[in-house]
Amino acid sequence: MLEATGLMVFYENMLALNNVSLQCGDNEIVGVFGANSAGKSTLMYTLSGIMEDIRKKEDMAGGERITVLGRIRYLGEDITNLKPSSRARKGIVLCPERRRIFSESTVMENLRIGAYLATPAQTRETLDYVFKVFPALQTLRKRIGGFLSGGEQQMLAIARALMAQPRLLLLDEPLMGLSPLIQAMLVRATSEIRREKSISIIVTEQYARPVLPIVDYAFILENGAAVLEGGREELLSNPDVRSAYFGV
Amino acid sequence: MGTEQEQRRKERLDRGIKVRSDGLYALMSWRELSYLTVPRMVLIVGFLILPLIMPSMYWERVISIVCIYALLAISFDFMAHFLGLVSLGGAFFIGVGGYISAVLNHSLGLPPLVSIAVSTIVGALICTLVLLPCLPLRGVYFAIVTLMYPLFLARLIEALNILGGTDGIMGLDSFPGRWIEQYFMILMVLGFLFGMRRLVNTDLGLVLRAVKDNDQAVRASGMSITFYKAIAVFIASAMGCLGGACLVHIYMWAGISLFALDFSILPIAATVIGGSGTLVGPLLGCLILVPISELLRAFGTLRIVFYSLILVGFIVLRSEGLMVYGQRKYHQFERWVRV
Structure with a gap:
């Protein structure tokens, strides 16, 4: 479905992504694991095209020069130079790190903004679906986004991304700063979404253990380079990986 | 896919002399000293001789x-x-x-x-x-x-x-x-x-x-x-x-x-044009804008139109401001490198 080859991202002279290649098949959940500053968010920004936007703004303001190299193919089409908005139209939707919900809008408004690309029928349908997956949101519909708890905000962020009718959902650290209980709930919801909506999901996380049960294939990033990849069992049997990312 | 075209990026590096003269103790040569002082002296001396070279009372x-x-x-x-x-x-x-x-x-x-x-x-x-x-x-x-x-x-x-x-x-x-x-x-x-x-x-x-x-x-x-x-x-x-x-x-x-x-x-x-956050930039902006606005007096009310055009042009083309741009060119050089 998505195939990125030789991605390299420079922030000025700092190499943030070093020759990363990554594939994500249809209806697959791909995990990307790595420590802080390993390049997870950079990867997500590059795949979703936000990096193009950041690059342009930095350029205008005379800030850092960002260089992006490599190719991204999506559904047999080269999308390397597409704007983030066109990528979203094609179904690549990013659910950004730290949620980035519209904190002064209500939950319902957040979802409606997310549904900008959807037809009214899709909106109604997805709204019902979102409230089925995250029943908590239903009761919070009128609440202002900024007043939600961390877990609720994360549910809202995922729900908002779903409203945009993704075919490939990019979840950037969806479990950050949440309690184990909420984490487990979100992981269950993610796997449900994949099954019922039959979409592909790429999820990044620092700590692999909570996400691992639902991941089909995983990549491990270290200092910007993909040092290891493989299926779930394959990674679990690697002793280095076990101690570093799975805590077992 | 897999087309191995040569990949290049433009690299931006601090000039050696900047790196050397960043530390106060490293000021060993006249070259390094002048690297630091010349821009400042140009401003100070330039300003001080400005009144001497003005052609008329008006200026x-x-x-x-x-x-x-x-x-x-x-x-x-x-x-x-x-x-x-x-x-x-x-x-x-x-x-x-x-x-x-x-x-x-x-x-x-x-x-x-x-x-x-x-x-x-x-x-x-x-x-x-x-x-x-x-x-x-x-x-x-x-x-x-x-x-x-x-x-x-x-x-x-x-x-x-x-x-x-x-x-x-x-x-x-x-x-x-x-x-x-x-x-x-x-x-x-x-x-x-x-x-x-x-x-x-x-x-x-x-x-x-x-x-x-x-x-x-x-x-x-x-x-x-x-x-x-x-x-x-x-x-x-x-x-x-x-x-x-x-x-x-x-x-x-x-x-x-x-x-x-x-x-x-x-x-x-003036701050926008000169480069905000530099403190020198606004001064430079005033040195440009005030005389321009005086020169444009000849155009009467059209003055504001030209003035606005200059401003908009600056914001669209060089939104970082002259001083930020200048400092970067002074302190850093660029070159293409193969990745």
Whole structure:
């Protein structure tokens, strides 16, 4: 479905992504694991095209020069130079790190903004679906986004991304700063979404253990380079990986 | 897929001499010393010989006006980029400083240099006091309040017919001589410029920059942001009041045109063009904009059209500002490298 080859991202002279290649098949959940500053968010920004936007703004303001190299193919089409908005139209939707919900809008408004690309029928349908997956949101519909708890905000962020009718959902650290209980709930919801909506999901996380049960294939990033990849069992049997990312 | 075309990127590196001269102890050669001092000396010496090479009385006056706008622009840049307060109050500072100096000179008969000094301090105190209520706030409130005060004061003077009313206060003393006038202005601008550059790197400057970044964190560290903002506003408004006080003595007249919006807008434009956050940039912007606006007088009302076009062009094409661009070119070089 998505195939990125030789991605390299420079922030000025700092190499943030070093020759990363990554594939994500249809209806697959791909995990990307790595420590802080390993390049997870950079990867997500590059795949979703936000990096193009950041690059342009930095350029205008005379800030850092960002260089992006490599190719991204999506559904047999080269999308390397597409704007983030066109990528979203094609179904690549990013659910950004730290949620980035519209904190002064209500939950319902957040979802409606997310549904900008959807037809009214899709909106109604997805709204019902979102409230089925995250029943908590239903009761919070009128609440202002900024007043939600961390877990609720994360549910809202995922729900908002779903409203945009993704075919490939990019979840950037969806479990950050949440309690184990909420984490487990979100992981269950993610796997449900994949099954019922039959979409592909790429999820990044620092700590692999909570996400691992639902991941089909995983990549491990270290200092910007993909040092290891493989299926779930394959990674679990690697002793280095076990101690570093799975805590077992 | 897999097309192995040569991949290149443009690399930006600090010049060796910059890296060497960054540390104070590394200043070993004249080359390194001059690398640091030449840009500063060009500015200082250039400014000092400016009055000597001006062709006419008219352009000599322009220098003084440039200096007044430069004071305002530096004060705007300081508040906007080191304190996080967007001030539209150039006219307010000019007006307060100007009227105080005019009254001191006209009613009490103080000589210009004394009345300028007194009105700078007193004016800055007054400005700080009346702006105090909106200092604890973030957001647009400071901008709105500073925009409203000059309008308010101008109408007040007009309606109550105080301080000369619409005619203004006429017959003020001028500077003792044109050389004193110009060099006084130039030394003030240079002094404030380098003083402010020093100030923003002291502990006080550090706190102010922290206030801009996150005022809650500063509060949590046990500091009163209102107190620190008040100090900074005092300094910034002192610069504005100084400009205003000099202005009335240059024109030997104080009127409600001291509260004109030009004094608020032009410094902002100069900051944008010169490069915000550099403190030198605004000065450079004034050196460009004020003479241009004088040259464009020939076009009458079309002046504003050209002026706006220049501004928009700058924002679209070089939104970083001249000084930021120049500093980068001076300190860094670029080359293509293969990846």
